[in-house]
Amino acid sequence: MVESQNNRKPPTELYLLRPDRVEIVPGRNNVPYIYRYTINNNGYDFKVDKLTGRSAVLHLKTFNPLNDWYGLSPIEAAAYSIDQHNQAGAWNQAMLQNGARPSGAIVVKSAKDGSGGSLSQEQYQRLKEQINDHYSGSVNAGRPILLEGGLEWKEMSLSPRDMDFIESKHSSARDIALAFGVPPQLLGIPGDNTYSNLVEARLSLWEQTVLPTLENIICHLNSWLTPKFGEDLCLSYDKDAIEILMEKRQKLWKYVENASFMTLNEKREAFGLPPLPGGDELG
Template identity: 20%
Template sequence: MAFFKPYTPREPEDYDAPIIDAIISIANTDYGADYVSAKAIKNSDIFAAVSIIAQDIASSEIELRENGIAKENDDLSYLLNVKPNELTDAWHFKFAMIANTLLNGNSYARIIRDKQRNPVRLDFIPVSEMTVSVENNSKVVYVHKLDSKEIKYKSEDILHLKIFSTDGISGVSPLLSLKPELQQQQAGKKLLTTFFKRGAFSSGILSVKQSNLDNEARGSIRKKFEAANTGSSNAMATIVMDETMEYTPIEINTEVLNLVNNSIYSTKQIAKVFQVPFDRMGIETVNTSMETANLNYLTNTLTHYFKAFSAEMNVKLLSYPQNISTRLVFNADRLKEVDPVKKIDITAKKQQNGIFTVNESRKEYGLPPIPGGDVTLVSLNYVPLDMLGQIQKDKQNNNQPTVEGGGQDEGQRNSVSTH
């Protein structure tokens, strides 16, 4: 019995069919299906959808939070947000990981650890070089094919991002569901391209009078006539024929061209598969503010990606029992605060209600701390529920409610500070 049993992800029947000029290519190996990285993104809608999601996730800082509180100047945060390895910066590393996940269904990075098993480096591995195996149906093993060598890694040493998975082990590319839509879009673009390549010169019938031509002769005349009168360089040019030839154009229904040119069906299908709101794909929407659109995008799109990627990082980059109370979380505050005036109002309210100190409010705008700015301010208008009866009784006796710790002047009644 072999120690490593080949693992083959469940696939549709036409899984190995090419998808529009090999946007992605899939090869079968001894280890199962091997996803090969995209060589070119020829479809502009797919390029836009992948770029939008990958850019927004790569631009979101990853915070290490202990009991819900973000830790600063942490080595793991530096690894994920500044410099994951010697070859690239964190933004492009995260972009490459997300883009591969969206296009191929999977992305991989090797986790290099120090002697204390703490992550110190993340090395990106192309999808074409990695396959997944299951050892004795109990442990997941990653096989890295590098040149003629095969290197096996334990599951905890590979950061494996995936979104759609039917078994929790390997991801599936969302492009597989878009084959009909991509073919339809490609056919429409081909029709428009052919029309304009001919210089808007429509099809027609060329008659040669008083002749008995065979197929070869007719083909030769047609080619020479098209070469002389079609193409962008011959657009609006004069057609010259002798008396033995007669050309009758065939009218084209321009409504068909308008339908192809204005069709957004395929764009909507691509946006739906990647869960990208229509407005971000250039499709006009009505009665939607920027703030509402951002909140919808964050809630219905990015949150799912954040959760999936955080789940993998919390297991692979944090050890037990550290990951019981500590989490790696994406910070998406920049998408929530579009209006600068509203941000000022929210920051002020957080400070007034004791959520922010003065220095924390200043930090939101990149301002340096000030002396005494780490004091929390709270309003005296808020009292414990069990004191409400006593305060009401004091008011009836025309007495002012007392504040524990001595009397206070008029300015101090509005707010107090706590350390």
């Protein structure tokens, strides 16, 4: 994320930079020296203050145990599962184009005296072209094949294990979702979700993924951006406006309301409300 450069005034715009175009030039003091953004063979350098470490670029990254400068993307962590999911889709497409089974085999029968059993090169090429032109692909699915004398069609089918590409896709989809912190129950995979665990999964998504990510972004913005507008400012969000958290919040309110060991002002302070006169005594 980069601000529109104007050192005399607070920034008026923020731009999201493509991570693959950003290069970090390390400095000698173990902090970035320059953020270099390259596009169309043109490089734009954003220097980093040696004393404060501040720059016009805000680098938000996830933890990477293998690199000191660049974060580890969830896509990179789930790369194998993504490849498996794509390959399962390609397998599915290829199977559909072939009628969900191999074409089978055309066997040349031998004569009773043992002669025959093979085709000439010309016969082989003609038969191959005939099959490709008239009997392959989804358009020709189900069309009966006409065989000449001495040729026999042998059906070839896949085992149920080989055909289980759907479960392979579902397994890969679960791994990809977990890499991004999304409960697999929200993917709509048959058998994974009921009404009760779907509600719990939505709550888990907010509490364990969305809100921590939001807190991380706001924390960085409060350190990097808001001081440019004033020292007494703080960026925050309205947690009470999140619908999925309302039921849990109502249970907390009811618990605090019925707490006989807390004074009225202690209860109000727990919810960010100002104290009231005479509210410091237990009722």
